[in-house]
Amino acid sequence: MHRLFKARIVQTTVLSGSYRLLTLSSEEYIRHCEAGQFFMLQTGSEFLLKRPFSIFSHRGGLLYFLYCIRGKGTKRLSELREGDFIEVLGPLGKAYPKPAGDFIALAGGSGIASIYCLLEDNKGKGHLFYGAKEKGDIVLADSLEKVSKVLTIATEDGSLGVKGNALEALCSKYQGDPPMPIYACGPKQMLMAVSRWALDKGLPCYISLEEHMACGVGACLSCVVETREGLKGICKDGPIFSAGEIIGA
Amino acid sequence: MNDNALNLSVEIAGLRLKNPVMTASGTFGYGEEYAEFFDLSRLGALVVKGLSLRPKRGNPTPRIAETASGMLNAIGLQNIGVEEFIGKKLPLLRSFDTVIIANFFGDTFEEFIDTAEALDRAEGVHALELNISCPNKQQGWVSFGSDPGLMRELLGAIRAVVKKPLIVKLSPNTADIKQAAVLAQECGADALSLINTLTGMAIDIRRRVPLLANNTGGLSGPAIKPVAVRMVWEASNVVSIPVIGMGGIMNSSDALEFLIAGARAIAVGTANFVNPLSTVQIIEGLERFMSEEGIGDIQDIIGSLRTYNNARSC
Numbered sequence: 151m152h153r154l155f156k157a158r159i160v161q162t163t164v165l166s167g168s169y170r171l172l173t174l175s176s177e178e179y180i181r182h183c184e185a186g187q188f189f190m191l192q193t194g195s196e197f198l199l200k201r202p203f204s205i206f207s208h209r210g211g212l213l214y215f216l217y218c219i220r221g222k223g224t225k226r227l228s229e230l231r232e233g234d235f236i237e238v239l240g241p242l243g244k245a246y247p248k249p250a251g252d253f254i255a256l257a258g259g260s261g262i263a264s265i266y267c268l269l270e271d272n273k274g275k276g277h278l279f280y281g282a283k284e285k286g287d288i289v290l291a292d293s294l295e296k297v298s299k300v301l302t303i304a305t306e307d308g309s310l311g312v313k314g315n316a317l318e319a320l321c322s323k324y325q326g327d328p329p330m331p332i333y334a335c336g337p338k339q340m341l342m343a344v345s346r347w348a349l350d351k352g353l354p355c356y357i358s359l360e361e362h363m364a365c366g367v368g369a370c371l372s373c374v375v376e377t378r379e380g381l382k383g384i385c386k387d388g389p390i391f392s393a394g395e396i397i398g399a
Numbered sequence: 400m401n402d403n404a405l406n407l408s409v410e411i412a413g414l415r416l417k418n419p420v421m422t423a424s425g426t427f428g429y430g431e432e433y434a435e436f437f438d439l440s441r442l443g444a445l446v447v448k449g450l451s452l453r454p455k456r457g458n459p460t461p462r463i464a465e466t467a468s469g470m471l472n473a474i475g476l477q478n479i480g481v482e483e484f485i486g487k488k489l490p491l492l493r494s495f496d497t498v499i500i501a502n503f504f505g506d507t508f509e510e511f512i513d514t515a516e517a518l519d520r521a522e523g524v525h526a527l528e529l530n531i532s533c534p535n536k537q538q539g540w541v542s543f544g545s546d547p548g549l550m551r552e553l554l555g556a557i558r559a560v561v562k563k564p565l566i567v568k569l570s571p572n573t574a575d576i577k578q579a580a581v582l583a584q585e586c587g588a589d590a591l592s593l594i595n596t597l598t599g600m601a602i603d604i605r606r607r608v609p610l611l612a613n614n615t616g617g618l619s620g621p622a623i624k625p626v627a628v629r630m631v632w633e634a635s636n637v638v639s640i641p642v643i644g645m646g647g648i649m650n651s652s653d654a655l656e657f658l659i660a661g662a663r664a665i666a667v668g669t670a671n672f673v674n675p676l677s678t679v680q681i682i683e684g685l686e687r688f689m690s691e692e693g694i695g696d697i698q699d700i701i702g703s704l705r706t707y708n709n710a711r712s713c
């Protein structure tokens with residue numbers, strides 16, 4: 151069940167140069183939101199369309215979002231203060247299938263948002279590979295350490311953790327077949343590459359896709375992706391898809 | 400004034416709408432997407448996403464881009480096709496006490512006719528809305544709404560097979576909306592709806608590429624409202640059939656502008672994306688306005704514009 155409501159900004163936290171954590175007051179009805187689902191957040195009254203953000207955490211009647219300042223809307227969002235109200239629509243979309251046991255989590259950049267949620271909801275079961283450009287873009291390493299079973303950090307310039315990207319770190323660690331399902335969120339290229347890798351090894355793999363969105367509920371048909379069963383809406387049929395469904399994966 | 404005494408109902412092409420608020424095609428899916436938010440029976444009418452004979456895949460992504468006070472879209476008329484609509488979507492829509500209008504289009508003359516015939520036969524579809532104005536098509540029908548010869552030919556052929564009320568949706572991408580309005584009326588349209596989106600473009604200055612994969616798209620939202628109000632005013636002055644006004648309606652004040660300008664009903668489009676409850680709030684806003692102004696019947700608002708008579712061209 152999703153709804154539109156005005157949420158109060160409880161806290162805004164600067165995590166790094168471009169990463170922010172936003173804490174919103176939740177509503178009674180959101181008893182059940184799950185990792186992988188997202189909300190459409192109003193970023194400023196001058197913008198017509200809301201922006202989609204994955205749930206980072208849902209705890210104690212609060213909703214948390216982790217975002218990276220990318221363009222006009224996220225810039226505006228970062229200027230809002232505690233006590234301000236923003237309109238939000240959600241929770242939207244399909245969640246990650248619940249992992250039965252240990253799982254591999256792969257996150258690139260802001261993709262850590264939905265992956266954190268998955269790790270937190272399944273504490274101590276996730277083998278996390280988290281990559282970013284450089285040390286400054288790796289956020290909340292301490293919290294991630296706590297919620298994951300094993301944490302591997304990768305930076306492209308080698309300023310923190312292993313040098314290279316997170317997928318390379320994953321592949322070099324598991325030369326054989328890791329007997330675990332894979333959950334991934336991040337840049338499209340990374341998602342397509344990990345999908346092919348997992349399909350090749352016959353492992354279940356779930357990826358979180360992004361596309362420009364207007365309605366968030368499946369009405370405008372702006373957020374489609376090519377699947378083996380034809381076009382699907384990322385907002386409604388996704389954003390989580392099984393790697394095997396996606397053409398190009 | 401007692402709210403119960405308010406009369407918001409209007410008649411369009413022989414159909415009684417409980418209020419003048421409709422949804423605009425392509426912005427309300429097939430209805431089901433919004434059924435979770437409110438009781439769709441509250442709508443005056445529900446217009447579904449444009450249908451074609453066979454399913455259509457539409458354009459590559461990105462299909463939308465936000466612009467100042469508006470948005471560009473190039474969905475490319477993706478839809479499930481008439482057959483699946485009738486089989487899978489219409490049953491739910493029939494359960495609501497509202498007027499269901501099927502928007503449709505075709506790539507070829509024959510497809511237009513076949514689609515119209517199929518929808519005319521479909522139980523639960525109360526009226527048809529012909530989209531001759533979609534600016535996203537690349538196959539030549541683009542100029543169709545603005546080519547009087549073609550429009551006359553097509554409209555005549557469709558009129559001959561459609562027994563249900565036929566609404567013709569006009570494009571604003573034309574030099575003279577009055578001409579198009581008169582032509583549609585002459586060809587047997589029972590009502591007009593306007594405006595569709597205005598063709599536009601937006602560019603990523605760093606990458607020097609268009610924001611839409613289709614290069615251009617249709618502009619909608621508050622940015623187009625003044626153009627839409629003007630066109631609705633012009634069209635309703637030259638035809639006797641009802642005009643359904645749309646373009647940038649976000650709230651009841653916007654809706655009232657259109658009604659005063661001469662629209663018998665209004666449709667809400669982009670606003671649904673911003674607030675899924677827009678239509679309901681607009682209905683409530685109209686009721687509030689009427690109570691405040693001591694107006695019992697919405698008819699007293701429709702076309703009540705008093706224009707200045709010293710206006711020349713700008």
Ligand SMILES: Cc1cc2nc3c(=O)[nH]c(=O)nc-3n(C[C@H](O)[C@H](O)[C@H](O)COP(=O)(O)OP(=O)(O)OC[C@H]3O[C@@H](n4cnc5c(N)ncnc54)[C@H](O)[C@@H]3O)c2cc1C
Nearest residue numbers: 201202203204216217218221222223224260263360361362
């Ligand atoms: C399901 C989903 C979950 C997401 N979760 C997160 C998250 O947890 N943290 C995070 O930092 N980012 C997330 N994103 C990406 C985020 O939505 C964009 O970074 C954001 O919309 C950019 O807005 P802007 O106004 O700052 O950028 P601008 O480039 O100024 O935006 C212009 C328009 O394009 C859209 N847009 C631009 N980039 C994207 C994109 N990558 N995806 C979707 N729409 C885009 C905007 O929404 C806006 O409508 C998610 C995207 C999706 C689809």
Ligand SMILES: Cc1cc2nc3c(=O)[nH]c(=O)nc-3n(C[C@H](O)[C@H](O)[C@H](O)COP(=O)(O)O)c2cc1C
Nearest residue numbers: 423424425449472530594595619620646647668669
């Ligand atoms: C995403 C989107 C899809 C649309 N699809 C259709 C369509 O299939 N058929 C049609 O006649 N008009 C379509 N339209 C046009 C709208 O019905 C409406 O005429 C236009 O958007 C102006 O109204 P608005 O400013 O309130 O959105 C679409 C508009 C949008 C924004």
Ligand code: FES
Nearest residue numbers: 366368370371385
């Ligand atoms: S955002 Fe409208 S269909 Fe997905």
